[in-house]
Amino acid sequence: MTPAFDPAQAQVQPERVNQPRVNLGIAGLSRGFMFTLPTLLAETRLRVTACADPLPEARARFQRDFPGSAAYAEFAALCADPRVDAIYIATPHQFHATQAMAAARAGKHVLVEKPMATSLACAQAMVEAARAAGTALVVGHSHSFDAPYRAARQLIASGRFGRLRMITALNFTDFIMRPRRAEELDSTQGGGVVFSQAAHQLDIIRLLGGGMLRDIRATTMPARGTEGGYSAHITFTDGAAATATYDGLAHWDSNAWQDGIGEMGMPATPFDAAAIRAALAVPDEAALKRARGYGAGAAQPAPATHHAHFGPVLVSCDDAVLRPGPAGLHIHDAAGTRLHAVPLRGRAEIFDELLDAIAGRPVTHHGAWGLATLEACLAILRSKGETITLQHQVPCP
Ligand SMILES: NC(=O)c1ccc[n+]([C@@H]2O[C@H](COP(=O)([O-])OP(=O)(O)OC[C@H]3O[C@@H](n4cnc5c(N)ncnc54)[C@H](O)[C@@H]3O)[C@@H](O)[C@H]2O)c1
Known part of the structure; x- marks a missing residue:
């Protein structure tokens, strides 16, 4: 017989790693972002500093959830914010490629929601943009x-x-x-x-x-x-x-x-x-x-x-x-x-990988991995x- 599952036994907090906190911006205050929110609120390794979304009511809630954060209507403004080191792109699929490339050009590391892009050419351009900028590119969350x-x-x-x-x-x-x-x-x-x-x-x-x-x-x-x-x-x-x-x-x-x-x-x-x-x-x-x-x-x-x-x-x-x-x-x-x-x-594993990729350590869900799944x-x-x-x-x- 399979033993019963005990959630209390299994629940652990994200590891407290002795490394500088990474400032994270969020693009797209979407359902994808919402599923990641409990993990983000518990994360000690990241500081959520800004967002971009055209919806004013979403930006207002974000600033209540993350006091002191900046909120922009335009993605370009998020890329220009020096308080942002990395951007989690959780926007509709058709924006993933252009936004990931713009973020890399602005020197920001990127975590991009699945699917990485809607064409192989776009995914290849994203990988190349991150390589040229020397920035991390991680594709997730996926299950x-x-x-x-x-x-x-x-x-x-x-x-x-x-x-x-x-x-x-x-x-x-x-x-x-x-x-x-x-x-x-x-x-x-x-x-x-x-x-x-x-x-x-x-x-x-x-x-x-x-x-x-x-x-x-x-x-x-x-x-x-x-x-x-x-x-x-x-x-x-x-x-x-x-x-x-x-x-x-x-x-x-x-x-x-x-x-x-x-x-x-x-x-x-x-x-x-x-x-x-x-x-x-x-x-x-x-x-x-x-x-x-x-x-x-x-x-x-x-x-x-x-x-x-x-x-x-x-x-x-x-x-x-x-x-x-x-x-x-x-x-x-x-x-x-x-x-x-x-x-x-x-969802702490996605931030494990993002932080590993930023630190130059090998990760599973890097850009070429996401391209292969696409x-x-x-x-x-x-x-x-x-x-x-x-x-x-x-x-x-
Ligand atoms: N991994 C998961 O479990 C999971 C679950 C749901 C959605 N997703 C992914 O999340 C992403 C968003 O999908 P959704 O269904 O959650 O979307 P959604 O329709 O719930 O929300 C989209 C959000 O993006 C905003 N937006 C639109 N254009 C924008 C732009 N140019 N810049 C910034 N923000 C913009 C919209 O105002 C809205 O707040 C997709 O990649 C989807 O596949 C992942």
Whole structure:
């Protein structure tokens, strides 16, 4: 029997590292930023000094949450602020590339939300801009930062359970049926579940399997004028294989297979497919999304009680199945089933990497890593049932 998960035992504070604090600016006071807020408020290694967002009500709330901070309507002003060392770019997808490049040119380190960009050319230009400026570029948050996947990666790399042969990843959500901005339903601007959600799922698969994908064959599922789902068969250069399935049409909630714990590591009520559809019958969906946002007073997420996750993931090795999930890492082998406990640190791992990258230490989610995950996402979009060979893959460090 798997032992019960005790959140109190697992909860740890971010490490207090004896290094100068980094001044962080936030671009885009979005849902992405809100999920990171509990970690940011607890962080002792960073000082949040400024933000940029065109919405005045969002800027006003930010200055209440971070007293003494500066708040700008324009991204350029954030780049010009000498009190900012690094910028967390959590704006809509179509702005990631231009903003990351502008930040690098201004000498700022960058943490950019997934997806890194909407084209390979843009991602390459971002990597080049950071290289030319000598600034750090980290791509995240993606769920591959979540501790149970990292713990699984360590065990896989140790060879303790033999070779990794197959990964099975699936996630059934309401993603595409939530209130959306117009661009989020336009694949040419980074909309649809492939840019938003495969960016998590493929990042996890790449991390678990060592990073080096060989090819992808996929089909997508249409919804609301964009992609609402996909099914992909993926091979690694070492011959291992993965299947990735995503269905965001709000017909069934796979949190039911994750002990009822939602993506952000909190108990989740199964969604109501009819109510979700009824809520979309409004003239201005983007306004409805804004009304649930940071500036409109949305409740700050509480610190997670469990690990965040991205749906059921099963890793088949020669001698075990590993199952990272909300309680930690389940190990199923000939000796039985056990839970490998993993410390609960919210999103502190993204700031571990940002600070490591700034200090010149190697990190997993550097620019070329993000570019490789983007290449895999773009392959899902291009494939239409044909096999796409990947050319920009990089290994886990
Ligand atoms: N990692 C995660 O768990 C997670 C979760 C949600 C969203 N995200 C990511 O966060 C990013 C934002 O998506 P969202 O759905 O949260 O967005 P959103 O629609 O909730 O918010 C976008 C915000 O950006 C602001 N904005 C628009 N243009 C801007 C500009 N030029 N400069 C500065 N701010 C600008 C808007 O006013 C708004 O406050 C995306 O990259 C998305 O993929 C990540």
